[in-house]
Amino acid sequence: MHDHSKENEEPEVPFFPNVLLAEVSLAIAVIGLLSIFISLFPLKLGKKFDPLNPPSILEPEWYFMGIYQFLKTQGVQPIDAVILMSAFAIIVILIPFLDRSEERSPLRRPFFTALGFLFICEFLGLTIYGFLSPGRVGTFSSLAFTTAFLVTNSTAAALILLVFAASRSARRRSGP
Numbered sequence: 001m002h003d004h005s006k007e008n009e010e011p012e013v014p015f016f017p018n019v020l021l022a023e024v025s026l027a028i029a030v031i032g033l034l035s036i037f038i039s040l041f042p043l044k045l046g047k048k049f050d051p052l053n054p055p056s057i058l059e060p061e062w063y064f065m066g067i068y069q070f071l072k073t074q075g076v077q078p079i080d081a082v083i084l085m086s087a088f089a090i091i092v093i094l095i096p097f098l099d100r101s102e103e104r105s106p107l108r109r110p111f112f113t114a115l116g117f118l119f120i121c122e123f124l125g126l127t128i129y130g131f132l133s134p135g136r137v138g139t140f141s142s143l144a145f146t147t148a149f150l151v152t153n154s155t156a157a158a159l160i161l162l163v164f165a166a167s168r169s170a171r172r173r174s175g176p
Contacts, residue, residue, distance in 0.1 A: 056135075057134050057135035059130070059134050059135075062127065062131070065126070065127040065130040065131060066122075066123040066124070066125075066126035066127040066130065067081075067085060067126075068130060069126040069127070069129055069130035069138060070084075070085070070126055072130075072136075072137050072138055073137070073138040073139075073145075074137050074138060074139040074140070075139075088119065091115075092119070095112060095115075098112075099112045105170075106163070107163070107166050107167045107170045108167065108170065108171075110163050110164050110166075110167035113163045113167075114159070114160040114163045114164065117156060117159040117160060117163065118156045118159075118160060121152055121153075121155050121156035121159065122152060122153075122156065124152075125148060125149070125151070125152025125153075125155075126152075128148070129144075129145065129148040132144075132148075133145075
């Protein structure tokens with residue numbers, strides 16, 4: 001009897017030296033490209049900080065801008081913001097433990113995909129608004145803040161509806 005399973009298998013490639021050599025050469029190429037871009041487009045340093053004459057508006061780095069803008073929103077008390085941001089961090093940390101599905105496709109896990117889109121849209125909306133309005137408190141009496149709020153939440157709602165519609169469509173195609 002002829003064994004067909006061995007004919008269909010691809011030959012094994014040894015990690016050392018074949019795979020390791022490919023990975024090291026790729027790393028060297030990426031470092032080389034990065035060096036070229038750094039030398040062609042050097043980063044300009046900002047104005048030197050003078051502690052006796054500080055800038056009038058202090059803004060955090062981009063990765064804290066969404067949280068900072070949330071704290072600057074009118075009507076949000078600091079303790080409420082700390083509790084809400086802590087709950088957000090706990091939810092993000094617990095998602096791998098809460099979503100125990102064997103399925104890896106985002107369309108087969110619409111709830112957690114929609115939750116991820118909601119968090120991403122809100123964070124990006126607050127970050128962009130924070131950059132466009134340095135030093136200003138976000139209030140719903142401001143047309144710019146209200147527009148940013150509506151656009152962000154409309155985008156998040158549209159993405160959530162799209163995820164659930166695509167999930168339903170994928171479930172119908174694959175059957176029960």
